[in-house]
Amino acid sequence: MDGIQTLIKSQSLLENMFVHMNDGIALIKQKNESFTFTYMNPSMRQKYGELFGMNISDLHENTNQFYLVKALKRAGRFPGQVLWNSERAQSPFQENHYIQYIEDRTYLLFIKDEPISALGLLQRKEQELKESESRYQSLVETSPDSVFVHDEEDRIIYVNKAGIKLLGATEKSELHGQDIKAFVNDERADKVRERLATLFSGEIVKGPITRKLIKLDGSVIDVEMHGGLVKYHQVQAVQTICRNISERIAQRNALEKLAYYDQLTKVPNRRYFFDKLKDELERVEKTNSFLALLFIDMDNFKQINDRYGHQIGDEVLVIFTKRVEQGLRNSDFLSRLGGDEFVILLSGLTSLAQPQQVADRMMERISEPILLRGYTISINVSMGISIYPEHGTSQGVLMSKADHALYEAKEKGRNRVSIYKQE
Numbered sequence: 491m492d493g494i495q496t497l498i499k500s501q502s503l504l505e506n507m508f509v510h511m512n513d514g515i516a517l518i519k520q521k522n523e524s525f526t527f528t529y530m531n532p533s534m535r536q537k538y539g540e541l542f543g544m545n546i547s548d549l550h551e552n553t554n555q556f557y558l559v560k561a562l563k564r565a566g567r568f569p570g571q572v573l574w575n576s577e578r579a580q581s582p583f584q585e586n587h588y589i590q591y592i593e594d595r596t597y598l599l600f601i602k603d604e605p606i607s608a609l610g611l612l613q614r615k616e617q618e619l620k621e622s623e624s625r626y627q628s629l630v631e632t633s634p635d636s637v638f639v640h641d642e643e644d645r646i647i648y649v650n651k652a653g654i655k656l657l658g659a660t661e662k663s664e665l666h667g668q669d670i671k672a673f674v675n676d677e678r679a680d681k682v683r684e685r686l687a688t689l690f691s692g693e694i695v696k697g698p699i700t701r702k703l704i705k706l707d708g709s710v711i712d713v714e715m716h717g718g719l720v721k722y723h724q725v726q727a728v729q730t731i732c733r734n735i736s737e738r739i740a741q742r743n744a745l746e747k748l749a750y751y752d753q754l755t756k757v758p759n760r761r762y763f764f765d766k767l768k769d770e771l772e773r774v775e776k777t778n779s780f781l782a783l784l785f786i787d788m789d790n791f792k793q794i795n796d797r798y799g800h801q802i803g804d805e806v807l808v809i810f811t812k813r814v815e816q817g818l819r820n821s822d823f824l825s826r827l828g829g830d831e832f833v834i835l836l837s838g839l840t841s842l843a844q845p846q847q848v849a850d851r852m853m854e855r856i857s858e859p860i861l862l863r864g865y866t867i868s869i870n871v872s873m874g875i876s877i878y879p880e881h882g883t884s885q886g887v888l889m890s891k892a893d894h895a896l897y898e899a900k901e902k903g904r905n906r907v908s909i910y911k912q913e
Contacts, residue, residue: 514587514601516541518562521595525562534601562597565589636713636732639722640670642690644683648722656713656734658705670730675702675710689717689728700735712739752826754804755811763825763833767885770823770837774878782845782877783892784834786814786852789870789904791830798865805862810869813856817848833892845875849907857905872899873907881910 514534519526527541546555565573572590587601630637636653640646649665657673659665671679688695697716704710713732720729750762774781795803807830814824814832823835836845860867874896876882881891891910899908
């Protein structure tokens with residue numbers, strides 16, 4: 491009966507089932523002692539006119555309405571049973587007609603020699619609905635992907651076992667009724683609502699999309715998700731399928747670190763630097779601003795390696811790198827080009843004097859002796875500076891002129907800063 495009631499409530503299902511039938515089909519709703527036609531198929535309208543929304547008391551003579559109401563009330567005493575009205579001569583329908591009380595004070599009336607067509611169709615639809623929902627739950631409950639179904643108010647109305655585990659719950663009841671938007675960690679709720687509204691309108695949202703979800707314990711995971719419009723218990727809903735990709739993201743980040751970061755000092759490598767410089771040159775060209783390259787080379791690194799060994803040499807490089815990083819702004823970019831050669835990309839500059847000022851502060855910080863394993867190790871560095879667009883506008887020219895300035899610093903005695911000068 492629950493399935494038939496669901497079918498009765500769905501106008502689209504009624505129209506699909508009954509529109510082409512020769513049987514006269516009608517639904518009658520009771521309110522107190524009043525009985526109103528709430529649905530009629532085309533065959534019923536053709537035989538008796540448009541009765542939708544009309545009350546039995548307004549349509550038929552007293553005698554006829556008395557017998558019809560009597561038949562309806564009798565059917566109400568036997569829910570689910572199909573009753574033949576034996577008093578059809580006194581009824582407004584001068585043909586065999588059958589009445590079945592559905593539930594919720596709703597009656598199904600059909601006119602035909604045999605009622606099996608309409609009733610059988612309803613029962614088949616009820617069985618199909620049950621089988622469809624059973625297949626759906628059987629399929630998604632065994633799915634390794636997490637499945638969430640949420641209604642038009644974004645409340646979770648179904649979640650499978652994988653979804654319960656994904657969000658760190660132990661029972662479905664912990665998630666049922668919860669707002670799905672509250673679990674999205676890296677997107678504003680109004681943006682999530684906008685995307686869900688698009689799905690409810692029947693449009694497609696291209697996927698998969700990657701988002702971060704927050705679990706019940708507050709931890710955050712990366713997921714890949716697809717969304718689509720579905721019918722759940724004959725109610726329009728959105729189904730979201732999620733796959734945990736945290737491990738994949740971690741592996742990708744690890745590979746990126748190998749590809750773009752120096753393994754000893756953990757700062758960006760040569761490859762990353764040139765990608766960054768390319769992007770920054772495009773940006774400053776559009777904004778008419780300027781940037782600077784600051785080449786750094788340790789003057790006595792070979793002597794440190796020869797005297798103390800390569801292991802201590804590596805530790806000196808790490809300490810040196812940290813000292814340089816501590817003197818940089820958030821907008822500055824430090825990279826190790828190789829060996830004891832480093833470069834700093836200074837962006838967001840407001841005056842041509844800034845590169846020299848940054849370099850001077852850097853010299854004071856990094857020239858302090860390093861205490862390491864009982865040794866006091868002194869380090870000396872030379873720096874060369876080129877400025878965009880003062881000294882060039884391309885990668886190659888700026889790199890060449892910064893290197894030229896560095897060579898000049900070394901020629902003049904090392905342990906100093908030199909800005910490229912036009913010859």
